[in-house]
Amino acid sequence: MAKLYIISGITGMTGNELARQLLQRGDTVIGFDNFFASSPHTIRDILQHPNLSFFEYDINCTDQMQKIEQLIAEKKEHFEKVIYINCAAVVHTEHFYHVESTFDTNVLGMRSFMAQAIRQKAYAFINCSTSEVYSMQSWVEGGVRESDYLLMDHAEHSQRTSYAAGKLMTEFFMKDAVDRGLLKGCSIRFANVYSKNELYPKHIIPHIINELKQNGTVVLLENSKVNKRTFLHNIDSCAAVLALADSDAALDGTVYNVATDEEIAIVDLVKLCAKKMGIDNPQIVFEGYRASDPERRLLNTDKIRRRTLWKPQISLDKGIQMCIEEINKN
């Protein structure tokens, strides 16, 4: 018997690929998005799929969420399990500072969506958290672990961490629900997910490729003189979500890091993109500074690798190639 998945934020980077992978394996998906940061374009290839029901709904709208709940109540008896995956979020660096909207959608929205899952006796709830919670201690030798203590920047430094603080709160809701036996689930701390379909031109990978394409010069923040990051392709981030959702033992309410350990300096990322685009000497201009931005963010992923068979499949080299091909196509 197939499973029924409910995905919030389905047209976002994670949601659309999750839906694709689930439909491919024969599951049924109900998804919604209010297009805060996406468009129906991202699911154009699956929109007509008979096992996908899509709605332009807002997670903060009680009436619309009641309609979703009603639909699930009607359909669920035909499925072996009902699994909720919460991808809807006010996310991306420029929105991190918006305390009110990150709190409304990321904390209150998550909490009421999980309450719905509990009322519908869902088997599991997957909570998308973030590696931003590691804040100013995002790197230690071997990568930060889920159980490491946090060193967070706060209102004395920058409003940026309000996003991370909200996501951290959702991890407590998740753990509490599992501890109380209300459903199974876990939280996932993703690091720097990217996709060939990314809409946000300010995101570092599309930003670099677009600037190289337009004028061969890339404007980077001063932080990029030293910053290093890892980048996780959304095919891999979604495979991790499904590996966790499929593993009964992993759904213990705890947190999982999901990332690659392929670290690259941002200036080297520019050189990698340029090389793939046939540009010999990319010019880099440094402008502006972002507070509360750790120099490195390296996650230890032993926990998910121990509990599931997941490991990233798409190297940065291959992922960048996919992004460049897509941008050239469009």
Ligand SMILES: NC(=O)c1ccc[n+]([C@@H]2O[C@H](COP(=O)([O-])OP(=O)(O)OC[C@H]3O[C@@H](n4cnc5c(N)ncnc54)[C@H](O)[C@@H]3O)[C@@H](O)[C@H]2O)c1
């Ligand atoms: N992209 C990353 O690097 C990254 C890193 C860490 C964690 N995350 C988390 O992973 C999850 C998925 O993120 P993503 O990368 O797919 O981001 P995304 O912005 O591409 O997707 C989020 C989706 O949520 C939708 N949304 C926003 N507000 C909504 C609302 N009120 N109602 C319904 N839909 C709404 C947006 O329109 C968007 O389509 C989020 O919870 C995010 O916080 C992402």
